[in-house]
Amino acid sequence: MLVHHLPSVRTDSPSPSPDLTPQDLSDPQSWWDWFLGVPLQIAVTVVIASIVLLALRVSVHRVTERIASGGQEATPPGSPLQRANPLATHRRAQRARTLGSVLGSTATIVVGTITLLMVLADLGANIAPLIASAGVVGVALGFGAQSLVKDFLSGTFMLLEDQYGVGDTVDFGTVRGTVEDVALRVTKVRDGSGTLWYLRNGDIVRVGNETQEFSVAVVPVVVDPAADLDAARAAVERAVDSVQEDPVLGAALLEPAVVVPGVALTADGITLQVRVRTRPAMQWDVQRAVRLAARDELAHADVKLVSA
Incomplete structure (x- = not known):
């Protein structure tokens, strides 16, 4: 008689699930033992996660506020930098706080997700399928939302670089x-x-x-090629002086205007050019004022204007 010895099959018993309730609801010691188990682990996890999140958000807030207010003490009032860009401090603060808000929200999402997974693991849930599913979803979103990610990254660098x-x-x-x-x-x-x-x-x-830090007003003035160039230049300079003496437009000029004669010469006319650095977005007002003043001064000097 042949006896066949079949190999024994080992069956792994599932790991015991944590006690989610006390074994004896009427026994205080049972309640205490239960509390020292899963509830205490969850409480410690949540407290540590809250401390980490609070430290991250405080650090982000301090760094962004330092960036937002940085340079004000080092830059004296009325300095050329402040006169050239009076909105620099406000823009820096806006940019820093926007990035700080994004970093704070990112820290909250990351810490919150990790904490949730750790709590589920303490409750005995199998988080491996969740992590695997999250990986698959992340890959799918990575392919499907490439343009969205590109937009956010470009926007972040745009804010950083101002x-x-x-x-x-x-x-x-x-x-x-x-x-x-x-x-x-x-x-x-x-x-x-x-x-x-x-x-x-x-x-x-x-x-x-066209309006960051400072702007440049450029005004070409074309006069008759037979006109007296010195008289034309003197007339344009008087026009520029009148604009510089204006209480509103004069405050928008960051440096004295320069009149350059003979920038261009054609059979139709000779060009004088006015160049002056202005506050951001003020170059158009300055250009209009210089054109009108130059027209009047050239007319008084009997210098004929021609089309460019």
């Missing part, structure tokens, strides 16, 4: 206008015709800021 801000006149290549709102994903721009454009930050490949 490429433009609300109120700036910016040329984006296809759109030129005044920035009305800046977010991490979309920038809103109002053009000269009143159209409000929504530009995704990830699609912006070039930025020409």
